[in-house]
Amino acid sequence: MQFDVLIEVRPRQGISDPEGATIERSLPTLGYDGVTSVRVGKAIRCTIEAEDEALAHAELEDLCARFLTNPVIEDAAISMQPQVER
């Protein structure tokens, strides 16, 4: 099966995020007073071929731990859905 994957790489909880903090500080000037807790990460999209979703997930977890994140400062959220047959 083919899956469409979205991997969200985020600064781990408790790790400072100067980019998010800088964006947040600029918000009141634009009138957005109620927007807080800004955190900046990155989104990585890909497709993966695997027998089922669990196997795909396991492979992506491994990929995130070994390459796509630095576990000292980042973690990842993986979401995926089966590609629709055409």
Place this chain on the structure above:
Amino acid sequence: MTRRVGVVVFPGSNCEHDVVEAIRSLGGEAELLWHDEADLRGVDAVVVPGGFAHGDYLRPGAIARFSPVMTAVAELAASGGPVVGICNGFQVLTEAGLLPGALQKNAGLKFVCATVGLEVASTRSPLTSSCEPGAVLQVPVNHFEGSYTCDGRTLDALRADDRVVLRYVENPNGSLDDIAGICSEGRNVVGLMPHPERAIDPLLGSADGVPLLRSLLETAAVGA
């Protein structure tokens, strides 16, 4: 006998020639090692220089650690050979797991380009062995992602084992515990954000990088 220092070159490295020049000016031999070759050609020590290895894509050092040369660098490190990572090279060594912790974006998103004071916090490393303990050296920094961080247990271990090698006198980037440079458990792998190779002559504004690189050459001579 003259000691040979290998300077690793990744696509995007940009401080390799400065390191070669600095090593030669101190009487050592230096040669460039292309990242795609897993052969260190028998050098006595390795420097991973600054720059933007592999464009810093994904994260600084994240892709460089998979370059074939890094297998050979890891072997040299495992056998006790001196390995020094400067700036982007420090980032590469943390990503490769040869040094603990990580380098984050600077506090306040500030790119720092300045000559800063560095306190020699430990002389038990190949980069500081011939420095005076507690000496303050003036060495340039030039980075955006140089704020050192690690978990509490790692920091405790670094402090307890005298593995913080250099500390900023005035912290320019938000580094944990003012850390500018650390060494590995075996002490032979050192990473630092400042650039000693850019401080080798008063004409450059400072010659305080000389005792650091001289330490490296002397350590290489002892180890061989």
